[in-house]
Amino acid sequence: MIRVLHCIPTLLGGGAERQLSYLVAGLVAQGHEVHLAHQQEGPNFALVKRSGAHLHPLEARHASDPRAATDIARVLRDARIEIVQTWLRRMDIWGGLAARSTGTPWVFSERSQSVTIDERTASARTLRLLLPAARAVVANSETAAELWRRGLHGRVPVRVVANALPTDRIERVEPADRRELGIPDGVPLALYAGRFTEGKNVPLLGKALARLMEHRPELHALFLGEGPELDDFRSWARAHGLHRRIVTPGYRDDLFRWMKAATLFVSPSRSEGRPNVVMEAMACRCPMVLSDIAPHREFVGEDEAAWCRTDDLDALAAALERTLDDPEAAAERAARASASVARFSIPAMVASYEAVYREILGHA
DSSP states (O other): OOEEEEEEEEOSSSHHHHHHHHHHHHHHHTTOEEEEEEEEOOTTHHHHHHHTOEEEEOSOOSTTOTHHHHHHHHHHHHTTOSEEEEESHHHHHHHHHHHHHHTOOEEEEEOSSOSOTTOOSHHHHHHHHHGGGOSEEEESSHHHHHHHHHHHTTSSOEEEOOOOBOHHHHHHOOOOOGGGGTOOTTSOEEEEESOOSGGGTHHHHHHHHHHHHTTOTTOEEEEEOOOTTHHHHHHHHHHTTOTTTEEEEEOOSOHHHHHHHOSEEEEOOSOOSSOHHHHHHHHTTOOEEEEOOHHHHTTSOGGGSEEEOTTOHHHHHHHHHHHHHOHHHHHHHHHHHHHHHTTOBHHHHHHHHHHHHHHHHHHO
């Protein structure tokens, strides 16, 4: 039995939060004593609470509140924690400081390649100063792992643990009724799901869909998610008279239902870690159009998606058109993708993290 503390700012609807909720439940089921320090609840909180993990809401409520570090250090001491693992920038800093002050072995979760070696923000500089004290960096893709191996110059071991999927639960989900969001039955429906941030390339997707909608009056699109660029995107859709055909309801916790109701799923991202949403589309057998970036190529086969050059409007529009024009070929790609993603199980992810923890404790 290992006593482990996970630290994360919130349990909102992001990919890191979702993966942590799967991991916490899996570790508890394996008999480990799991603690969770967090500042805000959210859609992924319910699974964590049901798991039986020990929950530690932190008094610190904002990113710059130093009480977070002292609160985490208190948990580390009082619960006699053997391993602390941090998730997302805010907790990487506060949890890293607490681990350093208490001498607790620290595992840093690399989720999105967002901290590059030359990033000049104050938080990135702080994290780079702390990272040599970590016992391991865990990335969710080989692409991200290689970045950190180069940046850390071998000072900290870098391991890869792939994201996991609740494949049994996904299999049981029924498709959504499109009319719930005012989308007609029987029309082609393109789906985007994710954050509205610069790296996700949402405006480019909007332009590609607008081009197709000029000669496909039946085509609709559904954009699920939140983020700083959402309001601007909604304004763009209204300005172009597309707000009834490009539906933007914000974040929803029933994504699997909509993946099963969509004609195709699109990820036009410029950069990713190991995107949960692409893996989920694969498990839902939703035909995919993906940007040709290394994190996508790492786990999606050439014949499992329609590919397009990154930041190329013509290529994205053409890939969408091909997928809509040949539904039989799209369905065959989706079936191959569904078969290949079955290897990313939650028990496999839990076992991989257990191996990382035991390696660290064996060397402590």
